[in-house]
Amino acid sequence: MEQENTKISLNIDEDNASKRLDLYLYQQYPCYSRTFFKNLIEDKLLSINGKIIDKPSYITKNEDLIQFSFPKLKPLIESNMDNIRDLNLDVRVLYTHQDFLIVYKPANLTVHKPSTNSKEITLVDWLVCHFKELEKVGDLERPGIVHRLDKDTSGILIIPRNNQAHIVFSNMFKERKIEKTYIAVVKGHPMSSSDFNKIDKKIRRDIAQRNKMAADYTTGRDSVTYYKVQKYLTDASVLEVKPITGRTHQIRVHLSSINHPIIGDELYGSKSKLISRQALHAYRLSFNYKDIDYVFWYDIPSDMKTIIDQL
Known part of the structure; x- marks a missing residue:
């Protein structure tokens, strides 16, 4: 994952011309979601050839110069971390490996926030509270998450603990392994x-x-x-x-x-x-x-x- 506020400049060549902008960016930075780049573009945080672009559907052209910065990480939770630790969410760590966790998620707990404005306490909040390293693993919107369960479905999840493991497990799910x-x-x-x-x-x-x-x-x-x-x-x-x-x-x-x-x-x-x-x-x-x-x-x-x- 790129460091926050890292300034990025990308030059489009012939091989990457004629692609949707959000898809191209996702292909360059697969640790972030396509939704992340869609929001970044719609929030007018990206320019092409010096002009602000706010359409994720923009089609790239040969010799386009794309410039943007990865935004500063926002706190995942606004309340005190100690308050999260004290909540009885019934999340259980079943297995700890240096590269991943196996956790149990109870019913009535969302895996990650449905929107950046949501104040709902989620599994991600609990995980980051107890495993600080997860905050910069994978996607900014859902750190450490490579698969999900519906809010009212209970069960076990794999949580990668570093970006290399995040990529490996993401690919394993895609390849149905x-x-x-x-x-x-x-x-x-x-x-x-x-x-x-x-x-x-x-x-x-x-x-x-x-x-x-x-x-x-x-x-x-x-x-x-x-x-x-x-x-x-x-x-x-x-x-x-x-x-x-x-x-x-x-x-x-x-x-x-x-x-x-x-x-x-x-x-x-x-x-x-x-x-x-x-x-x-x-x-x-x-x-x-x-x-x-x-x-x-x-x-x-x-x-x-x-x-x-x-x-």
């Missing part, structure tokens, strides 16, 4: 077999409801989810779920698309009297790092155990 396994409690009785069942439907943004995703066979990004029935309940089922791709709300929208929404998922199903959030838990991660195989897991929390007992 990290296996993620979830436990979900769904309505009804999905088809059962000795092997995993496959859901192969594209996922796109819902046209009518922009905070929601939709699944079909024709439009959207390729998305694959495997599931296996672990247990049939009276009118519900416990599933083991393995998403191969990593689309927004993928497991939730895929299971809803086969008419077996996750219990408690108000966005893709309906509210439940038995649980206050979607009954979805990321319980296992497995990967190879520096020629060593790692497998981590964390049992389902008490609220999911309770509904399994009651259904």
